[in-house]
Amino acid sequence: MVDLLSVLASGILVGTVYAYMAYGLGLIYGVLRVVNLAHGAFLTLGVYVTWWLNATFGMDPLVSILITVPLGFALGATVERTLVFRLRDSPPVTTLLLLFGVWLIVRNALYLIFGGADRSLLTSYSLESLALGPLTLSIPRLIVSAFSLLGFVALALMLKRTWSGLALRAVAQDREAAALSGVPVNRVWAVAFGIGSALAMSAGSLMSLFYSVTPEFGARFLLKSFCVVVLGGLTNIGGILVAGIGLGIAEDLTAFYIHTGYRDVVSFLVLTAALVMRRADAD
Amino acid sequence: MTPDSRTRRFPVLGLLLGAGLLQACSGGGDDTIRIGAALPLSGKHANVGGFFRDGYQLAVEEVNAVGGVAINGVRRPIELRVYDDKSDASISPSLLERLIAVDGAVALLSGYSTPLVQAQVIVPMRRGVPFMNAGGASKSIFREGNQWVFGALSPVESLASTTLEWLMWEQDQERLPRPLRVAMVWQNTDHGREYRTGVHDVIRGREDRFELVLDESFEHLSSDHTSLIVKVRSVEADLFLSDAHEPDFLLQHRAYVEQGLGHIAVSYGARGPERSVREGLGEAVSHLVSAQWWTRALPYERSRHFVERYEAQFGGPVTEYYPAVAYEAARALITAIGNAGSTAPEAIRDALKDLELDDSLLPGGRLYFPEESRLQIENRCVIVQNQPEGGVRIVFPPDAAEGPAYLGS
Incomplete structure (x- = not known):
């Protein structure tokens, strides 16, 4: 019973990390209808900026979010304005390839600047855990889960209670109707890309608490982010949170009760099933 | 020879000539x-x-x-x-x-x-x-x-076989019990599979010394190892052996420490003494045992x-x-x-x-x-143990050992 509870708790904690790294991907797809392959680049930039700030100034990763969030917003909005915007009426595959190119440029730049070595950072709470009865929960993972839930609440409130959120939802529903109603669509696109990128970079910052930092970091998690977004409903932030947690639990139960080697297979089985079911619904 | 085939051969001849000239020019x-x-x-x-x-x-x-x-x-x-x-x-x-x-x-x-x-x-x-x-x-x-x-x-197998040779030597010194309950996990790559083969080759026929209570693979660059570590805890082994590359090792040992596990000895194959490992896990890597192809303290x-x-x-x-x-x-x-x-x-x-x-x-x-x-050397490795505050100490083979290994309880 203790083992089952431990595995469930681990699944929930891992799942909230999956959700956090997928929010930005879902938001950008919802508003721009763009599959952002540069998402992996922003995740990777997040871990590198955080690691560098820690290695150079001893800055705590939690504090570094104050830098990675605005930096991510500025970089994301710039990428949208200078690159994505120019291709907005092109076939989707053009934008897809463009953003894939952005990812490759960032990855190779990181190789050139920092080399390919695995790096990691250590804080006073990196290896701390919290005992809850028979359960032992990792403090860094609890922190990331708290941020994930906080991010979900903040995003949901922003979308529902603010003018910007209303504009984002309007553009997501019908771009032309929103433009006719006076919504500055171009600016909304830049804001959506900026928020999505800021979320990705902050997720990277927090994930540096337990994952090693390499230029391949984004590749490791991009596919998992896609699984969560597809499973959660592409544009539904609440659905993404539930999907992330569900995927985390499914992976951990599979690893514990069937075989650890099948852990990552679960994600892709779920992705395939979700895509097939969506296709069937559409037909 | 047709004109077509001639035109096809000229570039090849040109390349060969060029290569010859370059070789001559390069000394x-x-x-x-x-x-x-x-x-x-x-x-x-x-x-x-x-x-x-x-x-x-x-x-x-x-x-x-x-x-x-x-x-x-x-x-x-x-x-x-x-x-x-x-x-x-x-x-x-x-x-x-x-x-x-x-x-x-x-x-x-x-x-x-x-x-x-x-x-x-x-x-x-x-x-x-x-x-x-x-x-x-x-x-x-x-x-x-x-x-x-x-x-x-x-070969990778020698990382595993030397580790088990060391354990048998410790058993012979009556510093370790018989049989030792071993939990082994390995990454699903050529490296991990050969490590596993090395362990199996040694323990086969030595049931009086070793009892393998967990033998499971994991995917390279897994996103989490907590469930695997919970599984390791559930089998109540004396010894934890893992073969993992650095990113998986860092994540796996983090989960190991977070879950509060403890064994008589813990080894992640060749992982342990690297500077990057100390940077990522600090004192949590003290007393890890690793098999090395070389270490600076060899006498x-x-x-x-x-x-x-x-x-x-x-x-x-x-x-x-x-x-x-x-x-x-x-x-x-x-x-x-x-x-x-x-x-x-x-x-x-x-x-x-x-x-x-x-x-x-x-x-x-x-x-x-x-x-x-097949022309690959088959030397035994050297077993080292990370020391608190940094540094490593050779603990096996006996003729090179710098002192006894610290063994957990």
């Missing part, structure tokens, strides 16, 4: 003997590639300092030519082709990592050029009937000589095995070129087959390439 006609390597100097293995370049260079500089390698009484300098394969297995073989065809390399030294070396060995085998491998331990590199690829790195004259030379030239304490094994591989190749009395590939190959270095810096102090293991 192929002088006394210099050229050897070469394609190393990962950028990309994901860049840090390790640099260690290999330094180790190779040191061996070449040593021989050149006395005028070069003696062939039939005449000293000829060695030139090491190195290209960057950018850690890309699709580029690496073509760089070796270039080293042979354009630069006139008479023998080759390997790059680093099993996948890259696996891609490289096709070239020397097809071209019939001696290839000295110091960067890939997997047995899959050394194929049936291999004549050209020589291995200066013992051999050649090893001390290497440490002094390396640290004088490149600075800082040498904490990794890579430059030492690279140095030894290059030294073996250069010695064989001298013994061959010729730069003909067949002569160098035969000299490598006959080579025996009795002053090796590798564990055991001896380097040769047995035919029965």
Whole structure:
């Protein structure tokens, strides 16, 4: 019973990390209808900026979010304005390839600047855990889960209670109707890309608490982010949170009760099933 | 010959002529003997590639300092030519082709990592050029009937077998119980599978000493290891063995510490003494036991000589095995070129087959390439244990041990 509870708790904690790294991907797809392959680049930039700030100034990763969030917003909005915007009426595959190119440029730049070595950072709470009865929960993972839930609440409130959120939802529903109603669509696109990128970079910052930092970091998690977004409903932030947690639990139960080697297979089985079911619904 | 086929052949002839001219221009006609390597100097293995370049260079500089390698009484300098394969297995073989065809390399030294070396060995085998491998331990590199690829790195299985030899030695000293309950996990790669084979080969028929209570693989670059560690906890083993590359090791040991596990001994194969590991996990890696292909504290004259030379030239304490094994591989190749009395590939190959270095810096102090293991050395590794506050101590074999191992309860 203790083992089952431990595995469930681990699944929930891992799942909230999956959700956090997928929010930005879902938001950008919802508003721009763009599959952002540069998402992996922003995740990777997040871990590198955080690691560098820690290695150079001893800055705590939690504090570094104050830098990675605005930096991510500025970089994301710039990428949208200078690159994505120019291709907005092109076939989707053009934008897809463009953003894939952005990812490759960032990855190779990181190789050139920092080399390919695995790096990691250590804080006073990196290896701390919290005992809850028979359960032992990792403090860094609890922190990331708290941020994930906080991010979900903040995003949901922003979308529902603010003018910007209303504009984002309007553009997501019908771009032309929103433009006719006076919504500055171009600016909304830049804001959506900026928020999505800021979320990705902050997720990277927090994930540096337990994952090693390499230029391949984004590749490791991009596919998992896609699984969560597809499973959660592409544009539904609440659905993404539930999907992330569900995927985390499914992976951990599979690893514990069937075989650890099948852990990552679960994600892709779920992705395939979700895509097939969506296709069937559409037909 | 049709006009079409003629036009097709002209570019080929042009390329061959060009290659010949380039070779002549690059000094192929002088006394210099050229050897070469394609190393990962950028990309994901860049840090390790640099260690290999330094180790190779040191061996070449040593021989050149006395005028070069003696062939039939005449000293000829060695030139090491190195290209960057950018850690890309699709580029690496073509760089070796270039080293042979354009630069006139008479023998080759390997790059680093099993996948890259696996891609490289096709070239020397097809071209019939001696290839000295110091960067890939997997047995899959050394194929049936291999004549050209020589291995200066013992197989991955020896990491596992030496670890278990050490445990049996501790049992014989009555410092460990019999049988030991062993939980083993391994990454699902050639490296991990060979580690597992090494463990099984030793414990087979030794039920009085070992009881394997968990034997499970995990995927490389897994996103979480907590459920696996909970599984390890549930089997209540005495000993935890894992074979993992660095990113998985960091995540796995983090989960191990977070879940509050403890065993008599914990080993992650060759992982443990690296500086990057201390940076990521701090004191949590104290008392980890690891099997190493080389460590700076080995009490051999050649090893001390290497440490002094390396640290004088490149600075800082040498904490990794890579430059030492690279140095030894290059030294073996250069010695064989001298013994061959010729730069003909067949002569160098035969000299490598006959080579025996009795002053090796590798564990055991001896380097040769047995035919029965397809020309890959099969030396025992050395077992070290991380010490609190940094540093490592040799705990096995007994003739090199610096003190007893700390064993948990």
